[in-house]
Amino acid sequence: MNAEAWQIVWFTAWVSILSTIVILPFGLAVAWLLARFEWPGKSLVETFVSLPLVMPPVATGLVLLQMFGRRGFIGGFLHKHFDLDVVFTWRGVLVALGVMSFPLLVRSARVAFEGVNPRLEQIARTLGAGNFRVFCTITLPLASRGIVGGILLAFARALGEFGATIMVAGNIPGKTTTLSLAIFQSVQLGQDPQAYRLLAVSVVLAFAAVWCSEWLLRGKKH
Amino acid sequence: MNLLLQKISLPLASFVLEVDVEIRNRVVAIFGPSGAGKTSLLDLVAGLRRPQTAFIRFGDQVLTDTSRGVRVPARQRGIGYVPQDLALFPHLSVRQNLLYGRKPAGAADRLFSLEHITDVLEIQSLTARGVLDLSGGEKQRVALARALLTSPRLLLLDEPLAGLDTGLKAKILPYLARVRDEFKLPMLYVTHNPAEVSALCDEVLVMDRGRIISRSPASESTWLKQAEV
Numbered sequence: 001m002n003a004e005a006w007q008i009v010w011f012t013a014w015v016s017i018l019s020t021i022v023i024l025p026f027g028l029a030v031a032w033l034l035a036r037f038e039w040p041g042k043s044l045v046e047t048f049v050s051l052p053l054v055m056p057p058v059a060t061g062l063v064l065l066q067m068f069g070r071r072g073f074i075g076g077f078l079h080k081h082f083d084l085d086v087v088f089t090w091r092g093v094l095v096a097l098g099v100m101s102f103p104l105l106v107r108s109a110r111v112a113f114e115g116v117n118p119r120l121e122q123i124a125r126t127l128g129a130g131n132f133r134v135f136c137t138i139t140l141p142l143a144s145r146g147i148v149g150g151i152l153l154a155f156a157r158a159l160g161e162f163g164a165t166i167m168v169a170g171n172i173p174g175k176t177t178t179l180s181l182a183i184f185q186s187v188q189l190g191q192d193p194q195a196y197r198l199l200a201v202s203v204v205l206a207f208a209a210v211w212c213s214e215w216l217l218r219g220k221k222h
Numbered sequence: 223m224n225l226l227l228q229k230i231s232l233p234l235a236s237f238v239l240e241v242d243v244e245i246r247n248r249v250v251a252i253f254g255p256s257g258a259g260k261t262s263l264l265d266l267v268a269g270l271r272r273p274q275t276a277f278i279r280f281g282d283q284v285l286t287d288t289s290r291g292v293r294v295p296a297r298q299r300g301i302g303y304v305p306q307d308l309a310l311f312p313h314l315s316v317r318q319n320l321l322y323g324r325k326p327a328g329a330a331d332r333l334f335s336l337e338h339i340t341d342v343l344e345i346q347s348l349t350a351r352g353v354l355d356l357s358g359g360e361k362q363r364v365a366l367a368r369a370l371l372t373s374p375r376l377l378l379l380d381e382p383l384a385g386l387d388t389g390l391k392a393k394i395l396p397y398l399a400r401v402r403d404e405f406k407l408p409m410l411y412v413t414h415n416p417a418e419v420s421a422l423c424d425e426v427l428v429m430d431r432g433r434i435i436s437r438s439p440a441s442e443s444t445w446l447k448q449a450e451v
Contacts, residue, residue, distance in 0.1 A: 127323025
């Protein structure tokens with residue numbers, strides 16, 4: 001592989017990792033709230049969180065483009081107050097990957113939290129533990145396999161994201177081109193060997209992530 | 223023990239738990255059939271459930287007063303709780319389970335020190351093991367020790383011998399008696415085994431469908447007839 005291909009691989013890998021890290025605290029918080037509490041509007045939040053799974057990725061990308069463009073309410077705010085542009089930058093890739101992989105993280109983490117016996121958390125409280133300590137020492141460790149599985153699934157989803165990314169970040173060589181975009185572009189340009197090399201890297205990365213996820217989830221069942 | 227439960231109202235699946243009682247004896251059994259509301263009552267005292275209405279006072283401290291919006295959190299009640307399923311933390315070792323709620327030792331705390339409690343319950347040799355490796359009787363003693371290590375003011379025991387075979391019950395019962403005599407703690411002891419009531423308790427409250435239908439000294443035999451009615 002040439003230097004440009006390696007740059008694409010590394011960029012895709014680190015932006016996927018970064019997006020997974022960024023969504024992790026929010027994903028865990030939402031999953032925990034959905035798993036442990038009933039509140040008005042809960043089903044709306046559940047539906048909203050799952051939307052990127054069922055909407056066409058390009059449509060999700062269009063929504064993000066409107067929100068994060070300079071005339072969008074988030075993009076306008078960031079540009080005006082922090083001189084930050086999101087659309088057609090690596091930040092746009094980050095936003096697209098994060099939004100598209102968020103539902104997978106939330107779903108896995110929610111199932112994991114629901115699998116933790118609430119009685120253990122209650123008894124921990126009678127032993128003097130506050131909510132934060134109960135979460136960190138009981139809930140999180142007991143849900144950890146499912147959460148790690150969700151993290152890996154989210155990472156794998158981010159690796160393969162295409163539709164939303166191209167809408168929000170475009171396909172700018174050396175700046176926003178990810179593995180999926182590069183494969184598409186190589187095929188379009190008739191550079192099949194390059195496309196297959198990138199395909200092989202994609203398969204290896206995705207296989208490793210999904211295999212780890214399956215292994216962890218299977219371990220949880222046993 | 224001076225535990226006052228007034229105007230308790232907690233809707234359960236098929237009836238409403240309604241209790242109005244003042245408990246003064248030290249070891250009191252709550253006796254009744256499965257589904258009578260015994261565990262829910264313990265949960266209320268421990269602060270694990272939100273009642274519709276309740277006034278709960280232990281000693282001088284008001285733990286719950288729904289009319290004034292008072293509800294002391296479970297972690298601040300100083301009440302040890304051994305639930306029926308024991309709720310040992312499966313990802314922690316026995317030692318980590320025991321130390322989870324241990325209060326910093328004070329001068330007068332030798333009674334509730336790790337060494338003393340593990341000695342009384344004969345579980346010193348278990349501390350390095352995982353809780354999943356323990357037998358039923360060992361788990362019971364570890365759960366009891368974990369609750370005691372919080373230096374509780376009141377101990378709630380929810381059918382601590384349920385699920386054990388007859389031989390194991392006979393082995394564990396003396397440990398409960400040792401805990402009663404050694405630590406001199408007030409205890410609420412949920413059971414539906416008359417033999418445990420006779421062996422351990424001073425008084426018995428008989429519950430059915432969320433209400434206390436009778437109370438009497440555990441030494442009298444009349445309560446069992448009332449319970450059967």
